Amino acid sequence: MKVTDILHRCFRCGYCKFPSNYEDFNCPSYVTYRFETFSPGGRMWVIREWLDGRLETSNRFKEILYSCATCSNCVNHCAFPDFRDMLLDVFRYAKEKLIDEGDVPPPVRDYLTNLYKFKNGFGIPQKKRFEWAEEVEDYDSKKHNYLLYVGDEACFDPVANNMARSTVELFKKINVPFGILTTREISDGLEAYNLGETELFKEIAKRLLEIFKEVEAKKIVTISPHSLYVFKKIYPAFFDMDFEFYHYTHVIRENLSRLTNSKIFKKISYHDPCYLGRYLKDYTTVRDILSFFCKDFLELSRNKKNSLCCGGGGGNFYTALTQKNLENSAKKRIVEALELGVDCLIVSCPICLVMLNDAKKTLGLDDKIEVMDVSEFILKYV
Amino acid sequence: MMQELIQGLKDIVGGEYVSTHLEDRFFYSRDGGTMESFEPDVVVLPQDSNQVSKILSLANKNKVPVYCMGAGLTLSGLHRAISGGILIDMKRMDKIIEVNERSRYVVVEAGISQGKLQAYLKKNYPHLKHSMPDAPPAATIGGNVAIHGSGHLSFLGGFHSDMVTGLEVVLADGRIIRTGSCSVSNYWFAKAPLPDLSGLFLGWFATTGIITKVGLKLYPAHPLSDVRVLICEDPKIMEEIIFKVTDLNIAEDIITWMTPKPDWARGFLHCNVIYGAKTKDELIFKRDLLFEQVRDLIDKKVTGFLPLLPFMKKRFLDVPGKDLVRFADVRKGGGFEYVGAMIPTNLFSDAYKLGLDIAQKHKVAYSLGSRIIGNSHSMMFFYAYAFNRADLADVKNAQNALYETNKKVIDIGGIPWKAEIPAQKEILKKMDKNTKGLIFELKKLLDPNHIMSPGNLEE
Amino acid sequence: MYKLNYDPLICKGCKTIDCLVKCQYQDFKDINRAREEKNKILNGEYSKVLDDCRTCYGCEEYCPNNNHPFYQIVELQEKLNIKNVPDPIFKQQLRMMGPKNRIKTQSLKPPIIDMCLFPQLIDNIKGKLYEGASIIWGGDIFCNIMWLHCANMSVILDRLPKMIQNIYEYYIKQSETDEIICFHDECYGAFTQLAPAYGIDVPFKPVHIFEYISKKLDELKLHIKPLNQKIAYQRPCSNRLCSDMDEKLDEIFHKIGAIRVKRTYDKNTPLCCGSVLRIQQKDREADEIQRENISDMKGTGARIAVFNCPMCMMTLGEEVAAQGLFPLHVSDLVRHALGEI
Ligand SMILES: Cc1cc2nc3c(=O)[nH]c(=O)nc-3n(C[C@H](O)[C@H](O)[C@H](O)COP(=O)(O)OP(=O)(O)OC[C@H]3O[C@@H](n4cnc5c(N)ncnc54)[C@H](O)[C@@H]3O)c2cc1C
């Protein structure tokens, strides 16, 4: 089935913008903009008009396309199983066309330029990537079980970087032999792919794979679920490869017995990141870890495949299109966690960590709730 | 003037919630049915009654048309801006204001989705529920009562407009009024004993005012439920089944369905009877009562209950059910529309035959069925025709079938529900003259500048 | 036309009338009354048996002379238009389960597992037990003997031979094996018992799933960890067309260390799962039988209820679980013993 074969099949029924129990809107870009055009069905209809030449490229159109956080809630909840798996392919197809036209919103353009020039989306010289990690060894396949791929966000964003530091510290504490690509790590390219810049994505992916091969990596652990996803599911569609990929939480769970099982008396909850959850269907690893330490684990009512995306996927972490208006999904998430009555909202993705921390600050709730990732949490409380 | 008006709207709701972009105007210009597009000049998303009031004042002063949309799911294109102007999308007004547990009602903002209210009650008042239509969960409470919707508790409680206990409405000039007990008391418990002003806004296609709050009856939500499906081959027997089953007061919802696809269903008439219970024994007791009620027909072997395994039942017990929505893809083309005709139950056979004839004549992919409203007092008989949106001839064909169905329905004595504009005209043609006159006078009284949904309820 | 191969004279001279006397659903303690009713049946006249039969297939097993008492009943029910299922239901089911003419020629690798019409349990076909298996199923190879429950033999005689032919033409002819492993007792019973009773030719070798598993377990001996679990078994109606296969189950249980508990309703006196009674609009009776059946299971102290028939499992599974027993398909039980679950 071609993407253009399904465009006209959307019935604009709107199942796609809800979680399974319909409790509230679950499409982060719709939550921000509230115009139907920013819902998955709206995108389908508008893209069709545009492809058929009845709508011209406009700033609004570009905003509609690029504010999709690729959270895949729609893919999971569209009422039509025959074509719902292709919704994001449709959106990407349109973005690819925009890229071909050379007409994308300024923040998207800036991101891609950075990525092209600096091999990371932050536009920071690569040599600064691991300034924080001077103590960490360079990966040596003879010595290390794992190659830790840290990724752009956890290297360059100060908040997300805490997550990388904690993971490194925790890995050391539980004696996981690992190394990093101290001088060679580059972006994983996923956001280029999501933004429709497929050529740049391929170039980056090809280079990164070469590096993985050159250092004879076998088991690669990622901090970001986004990296894990792109390595496991997108790279193989373009390249032959033979590596094992893990998320850092997998390694923690493997080694739980090396941590003292001191019970933590905190009320906590967990925010499922889209790329580990809905995309890779891993809903258990983090829960296993947390329930190992905590008695009071509470579920947010939108959890697992119904999780409400933080709004940072699909490049929105960089372009901030989902953060344009006063309301946004990250703020809603913080309010939900507070209403649940937890002290701590745990995440397992650097993008979620930043987005939710930002939301908490903007809401002035800094002292009401902690947002931290699994490794930070363990280091702080175990 | 338009620029000023738009600035005015932005001042009222905030710039980010006003759009004149072509993309938005395009999307809001139509729905998933067959009706042609009419673009609004501007789409606006208010957050509360006061904002709605200010929008209407502004529009009234400038004599600019105002249309109102909930989720736009009627499929008959009722929210389309026939004369351009302002389209209000109500969905930001989605707060739950009050649940009165003992008096079993809820007060909500009109733009709240059916899904949100359902989930809220399940979580916070698991022993209470409202009557859900089988529309997609995005459908709004306001939009649904405004068109006399019906749903999963309609056998018990009638039309959803019958379940309204009070309304808050913004009139064309911006005045905010209330109907029902809430106009006198703090409680939204009933329309009686006052003059029933709610009737001025229910069934009027937003030509008399915009509903901003709704008081709605709630009903007991039983922990257990079951569905029994009776089947027969003769519509006359189905009439008898309906009469017998509705004579017994156990059901919450009774629907019939007749569809040529899948092939095994073709030619058979099915009747789903759904009921709830507190205990398993009660559930079985009700099942047995139901059996006794139709036993004579079963003994004649002309009907029976389908043997359904638990996983099969789930599909019929899902609220809202997804089967109808999926009908939109039978032509692999994202579209269907249905004539929902309000028909006295005694006309079941005629209504059914009418549907088969039209489907055959127009060679259109069809699905027929009905929901019984009240104790067999009437039914909403639906004639759903699917089409492939990418094939304009197919769309036209479905549109013709719908038009003819509307006319035939009126001929046999029914009335099209949520009628498309052409069908509205057919209804008015058949309507008692004095009644029609009064309707037009009331419209004029409430909307002297003719800004409210122009094009609707007009000859 | 296929004709039932039976000898009325044997019945006339029968001393025991086991077919009726042993019936669990009718009371024929008085053998004379049994003989009276049997004679009516033999003479093609109405007998109350035609109305009271619950279609449990039991008498096919009880008759020591293999004289097909149940098929005699079904033929007569049909001839005298004694309907045990409402017309529209029968007709709809008939259409639902009818041939779809979608079967395509395939060359299949053994073992070929025949799942009959029902794909629901396809997930069970995995692990060492079924390594490399090819699965076939669908309306074009449906054995159709369920119409025995609906007082109708002619549909079976019309459809079954075609289905058998389909299996042969489309699958067996170009495959490396002539063995068809029947996942359901129904198919196996149809091929090995009903077909011969009517002289229908079966040009391949039907193998019962129990035979297959039992043999396979010998190969997998080293992997078996004995279960040491008490099991309540739900013997399905169709297994009564192939009683010898019930012994194969004992063999399997023995090999995996499962203990088939003694229960009132197993072996020669199993109880209907109730699904048939529900099609026959006998819900109250079905409730009672199910209650009786499950309480008997519970009473044995078994923690696991094992099924072979998918219909029994789907019908009883939920309630069995609600009553604290763990419902499992035979295959899954075996996979437990193989450490795969
Ligand atoms: C698959 C499917 C199944 C359906 N099943 C059912 C069913 O079982 N029962 C049923 O009743 N309907 C059903 N519908 C029809 C329809 O979707 C629902 O009635 C729905 O609730 C309408 O609400 P809405 O918010 O979409 O209204 P809209 O379509 O947005 O509006 C409907 C009408 O009401 C007016 N309106 C909207 N909001 C207001 C307001 N606040 N104040 C005044 N006027 C207003 C609009 O101008 C328009 O004239 C179904 C539709 C589909 C697609």
Ligand code: SF4
């Ligand atoms: S994407 Fe699917 S669920 Fe969403 S509006 Fe379209 S058809 Fe409906």
Ligand code: SF4
């Ligand atoms: S992927 Fe997420 S953000 Fe994008 S349209 Fe779907 S639900 Fe909305």
Ligand code: SF4
């Ligand atoms: S069918 Fe068998 S048991 Fe019955 S009478 Fe005949 S021979 Fe005897």
Ligand code: SF4
């Ligand atoms: S099939 Fe069963 S119920 Fe019927 S007569 Fe034989 S033993 Fe009795």
